[in-house]
Amino acid sequence: MKNVTDSFVSLGHWPPAGSFGFNTDIFATNLINLSVVLGVLIFFGKGVLSDLLDNRKKRILDTIRNSDELREGAIEQLEKARARLQKVETEADQFRTNGYSEIEQKKENLINSTYKILEQLENNKNETIQFEQQRAINQVRQQVFQQALQRALGDLNSCLDTELHLRTISANIGLFGVMKEIID
């Protein structure tokens, strides 16, 4: 009894107020109870908390792994798609070059045939020109010939007087005589 009341009384003995300091009374500062509470809290709380945090960590890891897998799959698909794109591109290139070469060939062919036609036309033209030239030359010749003939005729007409007439006739007669002698 005395002890108990003593402890109560000792509780009442607070250090004099008025200054900062430390209270070293274990009962008054409730240290034992606090440490028990803290100990229990840490003992039980630690397991729960670590479980909780481990679960969270695992969830995060799973999520990361999942997204990694997804990423890898996506990358693979991307690679595939890229490969296909390349293939298609090369095919398209081939087609394009083929088409270009074909077009080029056709162009060349066309040019060649056009050249041929042109040449032919040129030939035709030349021939026509030659022909025309020939014709013109012929015409000129004919004209000249005619003019010469006319002038010869005119000359003949103007120059043919009696004496010449006679001389010619006699010459012709002589000629005929010679011819007759030869024939005979």
Add this chain to the structure above:
Amino acid sequence: MNIISCSINTLNGLYDISGVEVGQHLYWQIGSFQVHAQVLITSWVVIAILVGSAIIAVRNPQTIPTDGQNFFEYVLEFIRDVSKTQIGEEYGPWVPFIGTLFLFIFVSNWSGALLPWKIIQLPHGELAAPTNDINTTVALALLTSVAYFYAGLSKKGLGYFSKYIQPTPILLPINILEDFTKPLSLSFRLFGNILADELVVVVLVSLVPLVVPIPVMFLGLFTSGIQAIIFATLAAAYIGESMEGHH
């Protein structure tokens, strides 16, 4: 006779204890204000704990969170969950506020219940949880009040006040009263719970120093956590309530 004098002595001692315990504060004079220094000191300690642990947690962030980071990310997720359920889609800007409320109140309450504050002797009064003082809880509640008024006004402009006459203008006084009793109820709930909890522990300790207070201390821990969650949830709910509305 001896026994009687002893018991008188005991009663005197108990009276001394209660005289020391309740209603004494360590006053500091700042300007023309008298402040409760013990609250400031414990608040600083709580702030130091929070800031320090936050700095340690974010010092070396990893993709796969290590222990400290993992714990704090878990706490952050919890706070985001609370604000998302209470506020709705636009909860983003309010997460820091709600988180600050929750963490400060929670760490305050638990520091009051777990840290051996009484080792340090003050000239007057004693160190305890910051939320043990009505000034702290009123400050927190007023901040909440300002927050939900700001949320409502910034979201809906002056149309915010149209909610006072809904569903019928008859309820106008009650609706206005409601907005101003919210901080009151918030602050008194927190203050009352924490003060009652600590007083019960102190009284039990002064009566039976060992073992008996332990269950009550656990109850106190539980209540403290619950009160922190309630305060944060209610603050978020008020903010969400003032932001929601039919368009």
